[in-house]
Structures are given as C-alpha cells and as structure tokens.
Amino acid sequence: MTEFGKALTVTETPIPGLLVVDLPVHGDSRGWFKENWQREKMVAAGLPDFGPVQNNISFNDEVGTTRGIHAEPWDKWVSVATGKIFGAWVDLRAGETFGTVFTTEIDPSRAILVPRGVGNSYQTLEADTAYTYLVNDHWSPDAEYSFLNLADETAAIAWPIPLADVEVSPKDLAHPRLADVTPIGPKKILVLGGAGQLGLALRDAEHVEYTTRDTLDLRADDLATARRWRDYRAIINAAAYTAVDLAETDEGRGDAWSSNVTGVTALARIAAENGITLVHVSSDYVFDGTKAGPYTESDPVRPLGVYGQTKAAGDAVVATVPRHYIVRTSWVIGEGRNFVRTMASLAERGISPRVVGDQIGRLTFTEDLAAAILHLLSTSAPYGVYNVTGGGESRSWADIARAVYRLTGHDPSGVTDVTTTEYFADQAGPVAPRPLNSVLDLGRIQATGWTPRDADAALEAYLAASS
Template sequence: TGANGQVGRALQKIYPQALALDREQLDITDQKAINEFNWDNTKVIINAAAWTDVDGAENPSNYSLVKAVNVDATRYLATAANQHDLTFVTFSSDYVFDGSQPIHNEDEPFSPLNIYGKTKADGDLAATTATKHYIIRTSWVIGDGRNFVSIMQDLAARGIGPSVVNDQIGRLTFTDTLARGIKHLLETNAPYGTYNLTNEGQPTSWAEIAKIVFEKSGKSSSDIQPVSTAEYFASKPSVAQRPLQSTLDLTKIEKTGFIPEDWRDKLNRLLG
C-alpha cells in the first residue's frame, strides 16, 4: 500500500514483482475492502501509506482522516495479516517521542507532541496486534519526491536564502536504505518487533543539511539563516510542535547484520 509515495516507490524498485497498491486499487481505510481483498499468494503486507502532513493534522477538520489512515487502516491490515498468516510491515516515526532524550531506542515510552505523532503512536500499537509484525521507526525521510532536500535545491536554484531551524537534531533516512533494511529483516527472519532504521552518521541539524545542499548547488552556505525552532514558528501559531531530538538508536537493527550507510555519503552522492 502507499505505492505512489517516496517509500512506496523505493520498495517497488527492490521488489519489482510485488503487487503495488495505491488508494484507487485498495482503500485501506475501508475495512470491508480489506476483508474482501484477495490475499491469496501474499506472504507479506508492507504498509507504506500514511498521512504525513504534520501541520495539516493539527486542523480539527482533518482529524478523522488522519486517524483513519494512520490508526484504523493499520489495525485493519494487522487483522488481515493475522487472518491469512501474513507478515505485516509498517512505518513509525520519531514524532512518537517528545524529543527530550538525546537518542531514542525502541523501548522508550511514547510521548508525542502533536496529533500526527499521536496517531503514529496509536498506529504502532495497532500494528503490534499482528502476530508477525515489523514496525520500522524512521525519521527525516528523503526519496523520490518532494522532501526537505528537494525543497532546498529548488530554493537554491531560485536564489532564495531560507531560514532553517538549527536546534532540531537527527539523521536523514534515504528511502532505498529503508527498502534494503526491510528486505534484510524479511530475508534473515529477524525477530519480529520494532526496529529503528535511519542512515548512520553524526547527527546534525536541518540548517547544516541545508548548507550542504546549497554548497553542492553552487551557492554559499551563508545564504542559510539558522534560527531556533521557537523563532521559526513564532509567527505560525497553527503549526504542530516538533521534537528537538530525533536521533534514533540503530543498535538493534545493526545487531541483525544490517549497517546503514552514512547519511552524509548518501547525500553527497545524491547531490553529485
């Protein structure tokens, strides 16, 4: 599911023979549609569909849809996985935490700061009802589509020097790394459960990443105006609160033998 998103497209590259579904083919918020879907010849459900508009989730008029996609659909798919003895893979987020810890392991209690984070946490709980489940917790996702790096490239090309927060700390996650990590867990029959999965490397801020993008685009890093999260959102009262510390501890997945590449190396290759 979620075939047309950044993660969905990366999964299709690594699983070219898989049945890739978008909402038109299977509306995962429709429990009846999931119950009636033909799961024959299916071994694994990978749910890459999600509501990801963090600020939009704060709008009360959107809540029912946010919950339907991030929570209810996850529960429906987990139920289908149990009924048909399938493995269920779904995605979690650093936003299930409040960012008060410098690094987050898989066992940290949920403490979301915003509606999006709460629905992702509730979705994680729903996913655990699948006997055979992998919850892939990730952060700062970069892939084929509109994301932070592509936005910074666009601003650099247009000669616009943006203000970028310098106190939110984490690591980038490239979608091909996510796809390879999932394939590794499935092929090695790793123990079921929750796994943090981002790229490796020294955690950094969004502002520092923006500077790298600008320099690689032939611009000056001084075009980036570093600001605090409080300053950046001071004039935007309707936006969601963000965690300041988003670094995920990768010890658990690395013990299975999967070592993600350094995010800086991946970013430099992407930018050429």
C-alpha cells in the same frame, strides 16, 4: 506395521522446507494413540508454525491407488491414520531446486510437512488406507495450482507398483511433463502507498505488488475478500497521513486517525488472520524529543501532537500481529518534493533561507529504508520494532541546508539558523509541535547484519544523481 515408541524427530530432505517427521505412537492390546499435530511440541522440535485451517481425509479401498502430482499454494501436513503409503514429492517452485524429487514410505508413525508449491503424490501400499492432511488455507478455485505427470521421465519416480497396474484417474494421467510445467512463484509482497516516496523506492524489488487507496481501501467493508490474502507473505504499509500541521485541525484530526489507526487496525486484522508478516513504517514523532541521547526501540512513546499520537496508536495495534516489523524512521528523503530539493532550488535561485537549527536528527533516504525493510524480510529477523535512519553524525536542518548549498556549489553562509518557535511564529493556522531530538539508535538493525549508509555520504550521492 506401525512402529511404536519413536521419539519426535524432524529430518530435512533435498527439497527445501520438505520435512519428514517421526511421530511417537503409543500402543497396547486395545490399539494405538498418537498426537498427529501438536503445535507446541512440534514447533519446539523445529517445525514451522504453519497455522492449519482445514483437515481433509482421503480413504482408499485398494492397494495401488495412486494420486497426484499436485502442487498447491498452501502448506500441507500429510500423515496416515490407517495403512501405509509410498509418497513422492517434486519441487515445482520456481528456483534452483525445481524438479528435485524425494520419496519415502509413511505409516501412522511418520508424517511430512509439504511446503507451498511442492508437488504431492502417493500410492497406497495397504488396503483401507486413510490418508489425512491439514492445510493452512481453504481450497479455492481461484488459487494458483501446478501439476506434473506421474510418469514424467525426468522425475523418474520409482513407483513400487507400476502405473499400468494401479487405479489412477484420467485427469492425473493427463498432467504435463516437467518441461511443460508452470512453476509456482513465491508468495508476493504487497506494498500499500505504492505511489509514495517509499513505495517508489520499492519498485525494483522482486515479487512485489503495489496498491494505492484508489485500488485498495482499508476502510472498505469487503476488505477481507478484496484479495486472496494467503497469496501474500508480507504487507509493507508505506501509506500514512503525514500532514503534521493539518492534523491539528478538526478535519485533519479525523483524517489522521482514520488513516493511521482505523485503516491500520483493519490491515492488522487481515495480517493476523492470514499469517502474513506486516511491516509498518512509523515515525520519530512518537517521541517528545526531550531525551538527551538517541532513542532506542524500547523507550516509551510520548507523542506531542495529533500526528504523533496516531502513529503511536498505529504502532500499538501492529504490535498485536504475531508476525510484525515496526520500522521507525525520520527525515525521509526520496522521489518528489522534499527538503533537500527545496534547499537545492533555493540555492540555485540565490535565496538565503532561514532554517530551523534546534531540531536534530539524521536524513533517511528511501532507497536505504527500502533496503532495510527487505533485509528484515529476507533474513527473517526477529519480529518487533527497529529504528532505521541514515548513519553517521546527527545534524540540524540548518546543517543539512548548508551542506546542500555547499554540495551544489553555492555559499553555505547564506543559510541562517532560527529556532523552531521563531520559524513558525508567523505561520497562519495550527502548527504541530515537533520533537527537537529525532536521533534514533541503530544498534538493533545493525545486529541483524544491515549497515546504515552514512547520511552525509547519501546526501552527496542524492544530489549528484539529481543534477
């Protein structure tokens, strides 16, 4: 019999993410009423905002009807409209809790949130039981499923009615034992710009898939169906148009807006529609560099050139995605051609360079940027904007050049300071305006528990590893 008058409560189980929920049911002589899923109240009570997109009902005529054990790649909100079930859940996700079992009875006054990859099964305890479930993805034959035999000896589920005496499908009886089950892996992270400096630094991360424009074009008409997007928990957008001077030309301006805004808009739509966390890498170029101190995440953007304008516009688009991290960084150094390697090469060849001395900032090494991004994702830090650079004292480009000369055993006095205006005075073609102050305040990322590596120490380690 349905229990009336319960308070809305959420109870954890031995299976991580599997939550039992007692529901308020209001009844009188006419029958009863309940809010089977009420997003605002249930999220406030501690349930995740899992975003259901489909509602299914399975009606069962007889006592003892038994179904399962099925693990699917989506979350499921299970309840009954009439009758009662004995439910059994087995964790079939890869990890330490693989094979953990939880059982309980469910009537209309109780529901359960079943996370992706947890095997779901039930046995009806009353005739005319209407079993209902909401899921946050549409059924697909291409999805990754896993199954466990109802009679598995390791799970040892204590079915109220012996399986020999119940209605069960031959298909369910033929599922494998636990030792032969293929565990469901976690949702993947998709990295755009996988061949770039940051993309290469993310190569050692687990459950990461990489793509380039050759394999995924954000401007393609079929983007919405280019992937099973619900299989991804996060997208890291490490791709961008970064030719700051070329962006000031007619052709470059179009390319910059196409990549940094149009493509990002399509990506943001995919993330929002599929409940994906979008990590978008931004730039110090969204600021004009005139502030006296370090820039914080809340400072207004004032880009000077086309590149900075497109990055600021892309940031504004990404900010509309419910789950987003905008990671602003500066002076990025990683694999391939970069300022540090250029200075090391000049030092080796005995060349005394003229280097800009009026632009101030901190180097950011891609391994640190990658670590900060993965930290935000793994700790579920509050969504929003985060500054991420190397730590320590700010330097000019000329200061860094002298450090490279010194650390590679060459005379740093060979580096001559010039102003930005002087440096570009003889350059043919358009020159993008540069922010003179690129120092970013790191307080917010530090508050999440991530400590930036000192940029000077990181430079020394980078050169040592490159020698």
